[in-house]
Amino acid sequence: MENFRPWDAPDTFGKVALHPSALQAHLEQWPLKLSRVSSVSPYFHRSHLLIAADCTAYSCLYFHQAVLKHRLLTICCPDMEAERLSSKIMEIISANDILSIQIVRMDAPCCGKLADMIINAVMRSRKDIPIKITTVFAEGENVEGGSGEN
C-alpha cells in the first residue's frame, strides 16, 4: 500500500476498496458495532450511513448486494443497548458530516426503538439528513418466551 495518506483527500477517503475481490464484503471501516465505533472518524465524512440491526444479515439473503453497496455499515442491537445507542448516535450525527442514513431493521418488536432513536437524534441535531427505513421480515418460527411455546 504505497503512499496511503487519508488526510490529503478527505472527501474521497475510504471510498475505494483496497483489494477488491469477488468475495470481499463492501466494508470500509472497523469496528462494525455502533457502540464500539469511534464517534469521530474520517470514514464518516460525507458518508451514506447504513445502520442495521444485528439480525438483519442472517435474515436477509442478499444483504450485501441489496443495501450495503456504497454505504458505510454500522450494526447494533437496539433492544440490548438502547441507552448507550441514543447518545452514541447523537454524537456521531453532530460531530460528522453525514449525507444520508438508511436504517435496516427487523419486523420484530425489539427493533422498534431503532428508527425512533435515529429520527430523534437527527431532529435534535437540526441537520438536514434524509432517512430511509427498510424492514426485513423474519421467516423463522417465533419460539421466544423460553419454553418453546407461544
Place this chain on the structure above:
Amino acid sequence: MMLEKNFNPWKNFENYSHEMFSQMSSELVQWPVKLWKAPIVSPYYHKAHLLIAADCSAFSYPPFHEGYSKGKIPLICCPETDFDIMTKLSRIFLNNDIQSVTLVKMDKSCCHGLTELVMQAVKSSRIPVPLQVSTIFVDAEDME
C-alpha cells in the same frame, strides 16, 4: 470498486438493486436469532447443528449463507456486549440433543474470548459434541 462520487440514494429505483426485490428465502428456521433472546429449550434444537456466530461475521463475509448458515440453526452473540454467553450456551447444550456446533468468529481482539467460552460450554454439557471453529479475516482499517 470505486464508490460513485455522485451517489444519490434518493433517486427512486435507480439504485435499488435487483436483489432487493428477490424472493429468495434466507431459510431461517427459528426466531429469535440473538443468543440472549433465544429460548433454552426449543423444538428446533432437537438433533440440530448449531451455528454460533459473532454478530459481525455475516456482515463481513458475503457468502455467509451458503458457507455456514445453510442447514444450521444460527445463534448470534457479541462477546464484547453480551453477558453470560457461557451460561446460556451450557443450558442449551444440557437440555437439548445437539448434534454439532460450528463457531464463526472474527479475527479481532474482541472476539478473542469466544472460542474459550464455547469450549467451556461444550465441556460442561459432558456430551461429545463435535466443535468446528472458523475465523473470518477482515481487511478494514481499525478506527476504534
